[in-house]
Amino acid sequence: MFAPALSSHPISSNNVPSATGLLSMLTEPSPSLRRAALRRLYTIVDTQWHEVAQALPDLEALAEDSEVEEEVRHLAAKVASRVFFYLEEPQQALRLALESGEGVLDESAELKNQAYVDCLVGAAVDTYVAKMQKLSDGGSSTQGKDKAKDYDDDALPIDKLQAVVQLMFERCYVEQNYEHALGIALEAREAVKVQEILGKCAETGNIKKLYSVLQFAFQAATTLVSSKAFRFQVVQVIAKQLDAMWIGEETPAGIKKSCAFSLANAHQVLRTSKPVAEIVSSLLNGSDDDTLLGLQLCFDLVESGDQTFVNSVSACLKDGGAGEGNSVNHGKAMSILVGGFSSELAISFLHKNSDSDPLIMENMKQALEQRGAGRNSVLHNCAVLSHSYLNAGTTNDAFLRDNLEWMRKASNWAKFSATASLGVVHAGHITEAMTLLEPYLPSNPEGEDGSAVSSAGGYAEGGSLYALGLIHGSHSGSSAEKKNETTDFLMNHLRNSHANEPISHGAALGVGLTALGTNKLEVINELKELIYTDSAVSGEAAGIAIGLVLVGSGAGNVRNNLDGGDADEINEVVSELKTYAKETQHEKIIRGIVMGIALMNYGQEENADYIIDEMRGDRDPLMRYGAQYALALAYCGTGSNKAIRLLLHTAVSDVSDDVRMAAVIGLAFVLFKTP
Secondary structure: OOOOOOOOOOOOOOOOOOOHHHHHHHHOOOHHHHHHHHHHHHHHHHHHHHHHHHHHHHHHHHHHOOOOOHHHHHHHHHHHHHHHHHOOOHHHHHHHHHHOOOOOOOOOOOHHHHHHHHHHHHHHHHHHHHHHHHHHOOOOOOOOHHHHOOOOOOOOOHHHHHHHHHHHHHHHHHHOOHHHHHHHHHHOOOHHHHHHHHHHHHHOOOHHHHHHHHHHHHHHHHHOOOOHHHHHHHHHHHHHHHHHHHHOOOOOHHHHHHHHHHHHHHHHHHOOHHHHHHHHHHHHOOOHHHHHHHHHHHHHHHHOOOHHHHHHHHHHHHHHOOOOOOHHHHHHHHHHHHOOHHHHHHHHHHHHOOOOOHHHHHHHHHHHHHHOHHHOHHHHHHHHHHHHHHOOOOOOOHHHHHOHHHHOOOOOHHHHHHHHHHHHHOOOOHHHHHHHHOOOOOOOOOOOOOOOOOOOOOHHHHHHHHHHHHHHHOOOOOOHHHHHHHHHHHHHHHHHOOOOHHHHHHHHHHHHHHOOOOOOHHHHHHHHHHHOOOOHHHHHHHHHHHHHHOOOOOOOOOOOOOOOOOHHHHHHHHHHHHHHHHHOOOHHHHHHHHHHHHHHOOOOHHHHHHHHHHHHOOOOHHHHHHHHHHHHHHOOOOOOHHHHHHHHHHHHHOOOHHHHHHHHHHHHHHHOOOO
């Protein structure tokens, strides 16, 4: 507890050693006596608050009595507010301060009021933020509840709180502390206020300061704002300001170049690809430095891993034309975006810098042979998979080529995994994919009904199809043309191999990877037909593959990222899959479908709440199992308190071990960005 400064009022605390006499005057019927007593109490309350505290009920009653004159009510409220402040009850002090009229929270008051004003303004901001969050969430917000849990919503009127907060904003404008004002506006989820703050900053004419504030706002919006809808609104406001800076003639060249990257990031959050294509095209048509900047922006887009957005940007860039004399630069940009150039660079780097020790695998192989291969098929499979992880993406498969006989000891699904492991080793090596896997690929199917495909065997063939998917789908910068060719190749085998489970299983997973995030209806329909064959093994792969094709699209939700004329048909397919999951008796198919739904809702946050709640409330443990992964992927990396609370509740309350396990794993997905 701090020691307040002595009052400079003529009637000091030395003249009134005790407040008892003044308190007794509050019960007098004469209004003038009560008024005089309250005025004197107000001058000594900073030193005699412990005595005045005994009369708090009387003071509150007097402050709320509508029959007494206004000055007496306001004086009683002021005195009671001071006492609550010293009792460390800021919410109650704020309530009475707001009832005491204007000027009590004036920050230009004398120094002795500074601690009191700061405390109450802080309480007002906290309460205002909690109320605004509750309104934004439709009355269900839990954030800030501890700060205002003991007080009724009507006790602190929102309009009075807003007036206090506005004073804080005005102070921030005067002192140019725009970041502080933005913090309050973002917490209170007021996009209009964010726009006002950025506008005030722009009015100063300090472009460097404005860009710094915009960077702060974008960083805070993308990392701290928990509501996806509000984040979208804020980024729209930021993008508008950045766009004005990008095209402004007064913007310095250095800031304009930085603005290009920030604006591209903002439009990527907004899923608007055309403005990004225009930025890239403008840079490519500029000076040599601008061209290099444009190419670097293309690399950054590819490295973001959002292949759907990259494809959309490349399509807009292609439609916009290269411009006379700049076709070479545009060709380079297209090579980076969809030509596979960045993937080739990654493969080259990993191959040149691969430092895996070949003796590790040799020693492991000898140890397994000493134990006897017949009794250790599981260990043999583990060794093969270890090799793939040890040399992932390096194209270094010398050990496998030197030990083909040892590799052939794998059987059944172990053979499938061993062949598929080649896709991990050669991930991104799309130029030689067909040549590398040619010995294992199934022959071109004959006929349309799949009668030429045998139902026996096919494990190596299925693994090779899966390996094709791993090679083409492991890097977001792989060639789009090669991906499309491989997708057609895999679709041909998928369409004609329903009779063979391993082949159809591998083809489904492979096509899911090559068509990752493309939302292609043709691929989805083929995979749906595979599910409807009611084959457990193939159906599980098909369900997961549909999720890969629609990853992050939010298909089936009221608000989703689907564009074009196929949106309604895709939503209908998702609805059919949900129904089929409840009708089929195959647990593998149910698991595949629910995992596919989880992938569809990647990054959807509150847009996925309805389907998640529906799956969480299902009686089938497999549906609840999928709900945990849907929740984890929808809020992946956000650190959302709501998602954490739901996962923790499931982790300790669900009757199924698998569901509880999935909930605990889901916590890692939600919190992986939280140190």
